[in-house]
Each structure stands twice: as C-alpha cells, then as structure tokens.
Amino acid sequence: MELIEIIIKSIIIGGLVGFGVGAGAARMFHAPKVQGMGAFRTLGELNACAGDAASHFSFGLGFFFNAWASSVGAGAFTQDVDHRIIPNWAAAILMRKGKRPEDTLHNPKKMAIAGAVVGVVVVTFLNSTASAIPESLQAIAIKVLVPAANLLINPVMPVIFWLAALDAGKRSGLWGTIFGGAAHLIMGNAVPGIVLGILIGKGVDDGGWSKVTKTLLTSVILLFVLSAFFRGFDIQMIRSFNLEVPGWIIDLHKLIGFEVK
Amino acid sequence: MTNQQETETLYNKSFWYADWSFPIFVALLSAGIFAGTHMYYQYHIGAFNDVAIVAMLEAGLQGAGYGAAAAFGASFLFARILEGSLVGILDIGGSLQTGLGIGVPALLLGAGITAPLESFVLSLATGGILGIVIGYVIIGIRKFTVGQSNSTFGADIMMGAGNASGRFLGPLIVISAASASIPIGIGSIIGAAIFYAWKKPVAGGAILGAMLFGAFFPISLD
Numbered sequence: 214m215e216l217i218e219i220i221i222k223s224i225i226i227g228g229l230v231g232f233g234v235g236a237g238a239a240r241m242f243h244a245p246k247v248q249g250m251g252a253f254r255t256l257g258e259l260n261a262c263a264g265d266a267a268s269h270f271s272f273g274l275g276f277f278f279n280a281w282a283s284s285v286g287a288g289a290f291t292q293d294v295d296h297r298i299i300p301n302w303a304a305a306i307l308m309r310k311g312k313r314p315e316d317t318l319h320n321p322k323k324m325a326i327a328g329a330v331v332g333v334v335v336v337t338f339l340n341s342t343a344s345a346i347p348e349s350l351q352a353i354a355i356k357v358l359v360p361a362a363n364l365l366i367n368p369v370m371p372v373i374f375w376l377a378a379l380d381a382g383k384r385s386g387l388w389g390t391i392f393g394g395a396a397h398l399i400m401g402n403a404v405p406g407i408v409l410g411i412l413i414g415k416g417v418d419d420g421g422w423s424k425v426t427k428t429l430l431t432s433v434i435l436l437f438v439l440s441a442f443f444r445g446f447d448i449q450m451i452r453s454f455n456l457e458v459p460g461w462i463i464d465l466h467k468l469i470g471f472e473v474k
Numbered sequence: 475m476t477n478q479q480e481t482e483t484l485y486n487k488s489f490w491y492a493d494w495s496f497p498i499f500v501a502l503l504s505a506g507i508f509a510g511t512h513m514y515y516q517y518h519i520g521a522f523n524d525v526a527i528v529a530m531l532e533a534g535l536q537g538a539g540y541g542a543a544a545a546f547g548a549s550f551l552f553a554r555i556l557e558g559s560l561v562g563i564l565d566i567g568g569s570l571q572t573g574l575g576i577g578v579p580a581l582l583l584g585a586g587i588t589a590p591l592e593s594f595v596l597s598l599a600t601g602g603i604l605g606i607v608i609g610y611v612i613i614g615i616r617k618f619t620v621g622q623s624n625s626t627f628g629a630d631i632m633m634g635a636g637n638a639s640g641r642f643l644g645p646l647i648v649i650s651a652a653s654a655s656i657p658i659g660i661g662s663i664i665g666a667a668i669f670y671a672w673k674k675p676v677a678g679g680a681i682l683g684a685m686l687f688g689a690f691f692p693i694s695l696d
Contacts (some may be wrong), residue, residue, distance in 0.1 A: 218516060222594055226506045226513070228667030229598075230522070237491065237566065240499075243657025245562030247485055248496045248616060250503070252565045253630070280679035286685060288519040289528040290510070292567045295503075310676070321490040325499075332506075343519040351690035355532075358660065361643065362529030366542065369646070370526075370639045377635035385628060386667055402542045408632055414555050422586060427656035429556065436552070440545060465507030 215420050219344050223337040231299050231332020238300040242319040259304060259318065273301035277335070284343040286354035290336075300333055304328035307329040309450035334357045371403035378411050385414030392433065409433045443469075493616070497609025501602045503566065507575040508590075508677035510603025511559030515579070515591040522571045525677075527644060530577050530596060547577015555608060557627050559615035572606055640645025651684040 234251070241249030241256045242438035253353040262268035283291045306327045317323055322361040325327065378389030389410030396406025413433065441447055445466065451458050485491045506522075513520030515535075521528045527546070534540035543658030551573025553625050578600075579591055590600040591592065652659030665683020666676045 215517070216486070219513070219519070222509065222513060223520065225598070226509045226520070227602045228506075229502045230506030230510070233499050233506065233567070234498045237503065237564070240491065240496075241563050243485065247491050247614070248493060248562055248564070248612060250500065250564035250566050250570075252567055255654075256563065263624045275639060279675045279678040282682050283525055284519065286681040287528065288514055288517075289521050289523055289525045290478070291524050292571050293506075295522060295566055295571060297494055308637075313645060326491075336510075340513065340517075340520045344517060349692065350685050350689055351657065352526070353654075353693065354685050357647060357654055357684045357688075358525055358652045358681065358694065359529055359532065360653070361646040362526045363533075364531060364650070365526045365639065369642045373639045373642075375634070377631050381628060381631045387632070396545070398540060400545035402546060404543050408553055409549060410629040411631055415631065425560075425682070432552075436549070444541065455652050465551075 216341065216344060219340050220263065220337055223340040224333050227332035227334070227336030228329045229332075230295065231303070231328040231330065233323045233328075234295050234299045234332065235303050235326070235328020236321040238303075238328070239319055239324035251300065255300055257299065259300060262301065262304075264308070264314050265310075266305045269301040269305035269308065273298045273305065280344070281339060284339040285346050287358045290341060292338060294335060294339070297300055299328050299331050300324075302331045302335075306331065319402035362392055366404075367402060371407065374404050374407040374411075378407050378414070381411060382414060382418055384417055384430045388414045392437070397443070399437060399444065399446050406437075409436075442466075481678050493613050496613055497606045500564070500570070500612075501605035501692075504605025504608065505534050505569055505598045505602035508578070508604070509597045511575050511579050512591050512594055512597035514595075522575050524640065526640075527572055527576055531580055533582055534583060540580040540610060543576055543580035544584055545577075547573050547575075547580060549577075551577055551608075553627075553632075555611055556615065559612040560627065561570060562616075569608065570605070574601065574608070578604065583668060643678055647677055647680040647684070654684075655688075655691065656686045657691035658684045658693065661685075672680035 233415055237250030237257060238259065239248050239249075241251045243249065256371070258272065259269075276291070276297045276397070280291045280294050280298060283289050301473055303324050304318045305325075306316075308314065359387055373388060375393055378393070379386040387410075389407045392410040393403040394404035394411075397403040402405070413426065416429060419424060447462060448458050451462075489495050510520050510522040512529075514531070521531070530543035530546060531540075534543050551570040554565045554569035554573065558569060564570075582588075584592060590596045644666060648659075648662050651662035662680040662684035665679035665681070665686070667679070668683075669679025670676050
C-alpha cells in the first residue's frame with residue numbers, strides 16, 4: 214500500500230520538478246535578457262555536449278548511478294537530479310534525430326515537456342527502488358554516511374570555503390573571516406557567513422560601495438543580529454564575559470516568547 | 475521586422491520567455507522540491523539534495539537541533555536570490571534545493587510547525603506559494619538593478635568551493651566505513667576503487683560497497 218502511495222506521489226513530484234527544470238534550463242540560454250534557472254555549471258555542461266544526443270545521455274547516466282546509490286543509501290537524490298540528469302536526458306530525447314540545439318535545447322516549451330517526462334520516470338524509479346531496500350541496510354548506510362557527512366559539514370566545508378575566500382582577494386578574505394567566525398559562534402557553522410562575506414567582498418570589488426552592496430551589508434548584519442537574538446546568543450555572550458545580564462534584555466526575550474533561564 | 479526585433483517581441487510576449495511567467499516556473503519546481511522533503515520526512519527517501527546537506531536536516535530530526543540546517547539553507551536562499559536576479563540565472567541548487575528544500579523545513583520544524591511536512595498536499599502548496607514569492611522577488615530585484623551592476627558577487631568562487639568540498643565526501647565515506655567495522659570498511663574500499671576505475675564518483679561506490687558487505691556482516695545499531 215505504501216509503495217503505491219510513494220509511486221503516485223513520485224509521479225506528481227517528478228512531473229512538477231522536471232517541467233520547471235526543463236523550462237528553466239532552456240531559458241538559461243537566453244540569459245541575461247530572459248531570467249533563467251539552473252546553474253552556471255549546468256549551462257557549461259549542456260554547452261559541452263551540445264548537439265550530440267549520445268553525449269547528453271551518457272553524461273546524465275554517470276550521475277544517475279551516483280544519485281541511485283545515494284537514494285538507496287541515504288534517501289538523498291543528490292542535487293544532480295535537477296542539475297544534470299533531467300536537463301541532459303531531456304536534451305538527449307529532443308535531439309535524438311540529430312536536431313539542432315537552437316530548436317530543441319534552447320526552446321523552453323519543448324524542454325519543459327521533455328523534462329517533465331524524464332522527471333516522472335527518474336523520480337519514480339529512484340523512490341520506488343530506494344523504498345524497496347530493507348530498513349536494516351538503510352540503517353547501515355546511515356551509520357556510515359552520517360559521520361562522513363558530519364565531518365564534511367564541519368570542519369571540511371568551512372575550511373574550503375574560508376580558504377577560497379582568502380584566495381579571492383583582500384575584501385572577500387576580510388569579510389569572509391569576520392562573518393565566517395561570527396557565523397560559527399552564532400549559528401554553529403561558518404559556511405553561511407563565509408558565503409555572505411565573499412558576496413559582499415566581490416560585490417564591492419566589482420561595483421564599489423553602491424546602493425546594492427550597502428543594502429547587502431545591512432541585510433547581512435541584520436540577519437546575524439536577528440539570529441543571534443533568537444538563539445539567545447546575546448545573553449550567553451554577556452554571561453560568558455562574567456557580566457550581569459540587564460533586565461531589559463531578558464524582558465525583551467520574554468516579550469517575543471523565548472524564555473531565557 | 476528585423477531578426478533582432480522579432481527576438482525582442484518573443485522575449486516580451488511569449489509565455490515561455492517572459493518575466494511574468496518566471497514565478498510560475500519557480501513555483502512548480504519549488505512545489506516538487508518541497509514535496510520531496512515531505513517524502514524524506516515521511517518515508518526517508520526522495521530529498522532533492524546531497525547527502526551532506528540532507529544529513530543536516532537528519533541531525534535536526536534526530537533531536538540535535540535545526541539551527542545548522544536552518545542557517546545554512548536560509549543564507550544560501552538569500553544569497554542565491556540576490557545573485558540570480560543580478561546575473562539572470564537562478565541557481566536552483568542553493569536557492570531551491572538547499573534554501574527552500576532544507577532551510578525552510580528546518581525553520582518550520584525548529585518552530586514546531588510540522589503540518590506542511592506531514593501532509594503531501596500541504597507540502598505542494600507551501601512549496602508552490604513560496605516559489606511564487608521567490609520568483610516575484612527575483613523579477614522585482616531585476617527591475618531595480620539590471621544595468622546597475624555587472625558583478626557576479628563571487629558566484630564563481632562559491633561554486634568552485636562547493637564543488638571542491640563535494641569531492642571530499644568520497645574519501646570521508648571510506649574513512650567512516652572503515653571506522654564502523656572491518657567488513658564494511660573493506661566493502662567500501664572495493665566499491666570506491668571500482669567506481670574510480672569506472673570514472674564514476676567515488677562516494678557512490680563507497681556507499682554501495684559498505685551496504686553490500688554490511689548485509690552479510692551486520693553491525694549492531696544502537
């Protein structure tokens with residue numbers, strides 16, 4: 214019974230996702246005049262195989278096996294289902310008779326329909342085979358994967374992003390270090406802070422302190438202040454410095470509904 | 475009409491190319507991705523993201539707190555919306571798959587709201603509505619800023635770092651499998667080696683090898 218439920222849901226999900234991904238990918242070829250969605254690397258990879266249905270298919274297939282292993286193992290599709298498998302297989306279907314990319318891959322209507330078909334098949338296949346795996350086996354996968362993923366989240370990813378920020382220039386390095394460190398203190402992971410630091414640093418490098426970059430900096434600081442407040446970081450910080458927490462701060466927390474001990 | 479003008483009219487008038495239809499495409503994709511997270515919440519399958527990122531949500535579901543997933547997802551969503559409208563390509567990995575598919579559910583669950591993840595229909599609706607909002611925000615920012623800035627805001631650097639960290643997962647899985655038990659470790663080494671020889675991502679082979687050997691030599695799971 215559960216399997217039928219999973220299949221029906223997968224068909225709906227696959228159709229929706231495939232339609233959106235297909236249309237978005239085709240629209241990328243008309244950017245920046247038309248707003249597309251996908252990713253720069255997807256665009257590059259689609260261009261690299263352009264015109265050859267077999268290349269598109271085998272490129273998607275390579276990632277399909279990885280996605281399958283990951284789905285069976287951890288219930289995670291990998292981002293490649295949306296980034297690589299659906300766009301490349303949709304392109305392969307449309308180009309199978311040697312049609313030009315301009316009339317197929319670059320056409321949002323055709324790509325949306327082909328994408329929806331591929332999406333239904335891929336999502337249903339991945340979900341139904343993953344759910345057929347005995348739970349004890351999934352448990353082993355989780356037992357292996359979760360520690361690996363935890364290492365990746367902390368400290369591997371923060372370090373890689375941090376080094377990338379330091380290598381990207383003085384401003385990115387400086388803002389990345391400040392916001393990265395603050396993010397680890399407040400949110401428990403440095404990556405979001407470093408990403409925002411790079412965003413500000415490179416934004417200023419390329420365009421100076423314009424309205425856009427100023428707004429960006431203000432909203433990032435606001436984001437940090439708000440998340441610090443809602444996680445009670447302000448009170449913890451004051452206490453860590455062996456200071457008395459002013460009554461009005463505790464009252465403010467109570468007002469919002471976050472009781473502080 | 476010249477060719478150039480024809481293209482311009484096509485971009486403005488046609489549903490498939492216009493700015494006004496963009497939120498609709500985002501909404502459909504978002505509805506699917508959010509419902510994918512519902513599948514993960516309900517059956518432990520079908521989340522539209524990488525193992526490393528789904529593991530953050532899993533950590534929250536296991537009771538370790540949703541802070542990391544919420545902060546990671548929300549800031550990615552924020553950064554990608556801004557970048558997407560400036561460069562003309564919305565990165566669905568950061569904005570929708572991570573931001574909307576992991577960050578928003580973590581925010582909701584952290585606040586004790588479970589309904590949008592428990593019900594399939596509600597998950598579709600939540601994803602769809604948020605997708606429309608995201609789509610309109612992007613078109614809105616586009617209207618204000620296009621031509622004002624030529625910066626990509628370091629998107630290339632972040633993508634490079636993102637891809638580099640993905641590469642770490644393969645070796646990390648083998649290390650983690652080798653720490654779990656000897657048979658599972660051997661299985662994952664063989665799997666990783668075969669996948670490498672086939673020029674496939676090592677992580678996939680390492681997981682499958684570990685599971686295969688784990689089936690014959692189970693380890694106790696507390």
